[in-house]
Amino acid sequence: MSQYQLAQLNIGIAKAPLDSPIMADFVADLDRINAIAEQAPGFVWRLKDDNGNHALDLRPYDADTLVNMSVWQDIDALRHYVYYTAHTQIMSRRREWFERMKEAYMVLWWVKAGHIPTTQEAKVRLDCLRQHGPTAYAFTFKQAWPAPDARDENITAYEDTCPAA
Numbered sequence: 001m002s003q004y005q006l007a008q009l010n011i012g013i014a015k016a017p018l019d020s021p022i023m024a025d026f027v028a029d030l031d032r033i034n035a036i037a038e039q040a041p042g043f044v045w046r047l048k049d050d051n052g053n054h055a056l057d058l059r060p061y062d063a064d065t066l067v068n069m070s071v072w073q074d075i076d077a078l079r080h081y082v083y084y085t086a087h088t089q090i091m092s093r094r095r096e097w098f099e100r101m102k103e104a105y106m107v108l109w110w111v112k113a114g115h116i117p118t119t120q121e122a123k124v125r126l127d128c129l130r131q132h133g134p135t136a137y138a139f140t141f142k143q144a145w146p147a148p149d150a151r152d153e154n155i156t157a158y159e160d161t162c163p164a165a
Helices: 021-039 075-084 087-091 119-132
Strands: 004-013 043-046 065-072 106-112
Touching (some): 004 075, 004 119, 021 043, 065 119
Antiparallel strands (some): 004 065
16 A cells, blocks of 8 residues: 555636625535545545635635645545546536636645645645646646556656756
8 A cells, every 4th residue: 555645736716706696606516515525435635724614715826716625545536536426517617617727727746645735835736737747746637647656667766856946
């Protein structure tokens, strides 16, 4: 069993304030979708506000950018949640609520099991992905890297730094 877990960050620039009619369906479904995540096989942790709810009040980027961050046992667990649960229905409506982003808005990376990533750590990973494309340091579903301790003779040393650093 791996000594690593998969962290993910995704961000979205809201088209309107959360209390607006435009965002009403998104906000209304958030608790249900978060509950599905928390009950999904392989779920480990998700970012929550001080009240233990969603993370809508946490804005590490700017006032309009919402963040979602979580940790999963492995990439298969996260992939199943993202693409094979009710989460898919919500994501199909993303353009109703969020501005279309021209650069990467989601990043994956490996963390040691038990490590809870910070939003600052996540921002660094997303910035690295945006600047350098997918690497072992910051990657996507489309170009994923195995956990650092995965046994594969084709994998070279894993470095926990951005290739530009």
